[in-house]
Amino acid sequence: MRRIGYIAAPDFHFMSLAALSVFEIANRTAPQRTYDVRLLSEAGGLLTSSIGMSIHTHHFDETKFDTLIVGGGLGIVEATPALVAFVQSAQTQTRRMASACSGAFVLAEAGLLDHRRATTHWLHAHELKRRYPKVSVQEDRIFINDGPVWTSGGGSAGVDLALGMVEQDLGDDIALTVAKKLVLYHRRAGGQSQHSTLLDLSPKSDRIQSAIAYARRNLNKPLSIGELAAVANLSPRQFSRAFHAETGQSPAKAIEKMRVEAAKLMLEQGRHPIETIADETGFADRERMRRAFLRTFGQPPQAIRRNARSG
Incomplete structure (x- = not known):
């Protein structure tokens, strides 16, 4: 079983959670259940989204994850000291680290994107480049897989990133079937343009x-x-x-x-x-x-x- 930890920040955007549907459908498509998804936040408990609805989250603890994803929001996610420390400590015991949308700012603050290729929502790409000059920001990408670190653009790009992970774990046939079950018009490769x-x-x-x-x-x-x-x-x-x-x-x-x-x-x-x-x-x-x-x-x-x- 591969445990997926998804970190949501205050005022998170609900669209960023769409990527989790990929792992859910993959569990129903693969011969056996593969993913255990857990929603995380710094304080745990109820977390309110940018539209006002809330979700239940687990607080940071010693749980080990196969994949840790930092979610994004409508604006730039605040990289608090506790969030950065959690990401840095998880790096040594997690197979894959990832971000969706502006969650890339947290990975960058934690140093995980130094000397790596990365992307984020095109609205925030120039700011990511300005704040973190060691990061090779490629603003016009759906998602980027640079070794054990994955980053994606905004909105639906997180779905493409998650499909890429499922393909890596379970193969192209399973990933394609998941995309069809989600009624995706076109499964986008990571190298495609956000526009x-x-x-x-x-x-x-x-x-x-x-x-x-x-x-x-x-x-x-x-x-x-x-x-x-x-x-x-x-x-x-x-x-x-x-x-x-x-x-x-x-x-x-x-x-x-x-x-x-x-x-x-x-x-x-x-x-x-x-x-x-x-x-x-x-x-x-x-x-x-x-x-x-x-x-x-x-x-x-x-x-x-x-x-x-x-x-």
């Missing part, structure tokens, strides 16, 4: 949503307007007009953004040659991909890869 192209598009109609989902699944294909229009059951002219009206951009521009986002993730993971990435993401050749990267990032793909490796 997704899909979120920016946010179409209103099912027809345009279906066309975008189809495009995302088939980025390695040419994806003509006629093909996407057929998925949406519209004529090419109707589709182009409806797409622009709902997303504020042309289908071609939106598809290029999705391709650039997918290619950037593959580059940062460093597993494939640039020619292969260009082919897999539908750019057809590396020169076309290079021009798209320059338009989007002001840098060629090689520079993106170098920056990822140096980080």
Whole structure:
């Protein structure tokens, strides 16, 4: 049995507890119960959230945990001396330490993030970097696993972090089944941006949503307007007009953004040659991909890869 300790701070955000559902569903999915989750706080007892509802918590004690997660709030979590001392003492006897959202400030104050890559909610990333210059803050990441220390962005990113932990513990099949049971539209890898192209598009109609989902699944294909229009059951002219009206951009521009986002993730993971990435993401050749990267990032793909490796 793996004991998960989740530290909640006063005025915690209820969304941060969503990650615990991943461990709950994993217990119901795996052949045997794997996780024992315990809510913790500095004083124990009832703890009130930012919306006014309360939860029961256990106070800090000598209990040993397999994984300890520091939760976040709507603002920066206060790293009290007792909280920092508890995290530091737990480090030597805990397999994994983690933070969700602004809980990263507690890990940083405890010194656990020194000379490690870490992320937090994009609203607080610059402040984390300013306060703790020894931390390699990567603000545009869903979650980061740097050895035994995990950190995630805000909101739903904690769910992605927890799924990553379940994958590490129980395998990809279990993690994928848990994601499906939670009705997640898309299971996000840690390297993805906190600002997704899909979120920016946010179409209103099912027809345009279906066309975008189809495009995302088939980025390695040419994806003509006629093909996407057929998925949406519209004529090419109707589709182009409806797409622009709902997303504020042309289908071609939106598809290029999705391709650039997918290619950037593959580059940062460093597993494939640039020619292969260009082919897999539908750019057809590396020169076309290079021009798209320059338009989007002001840098060629090689520079993106170098920056990822140096980080």
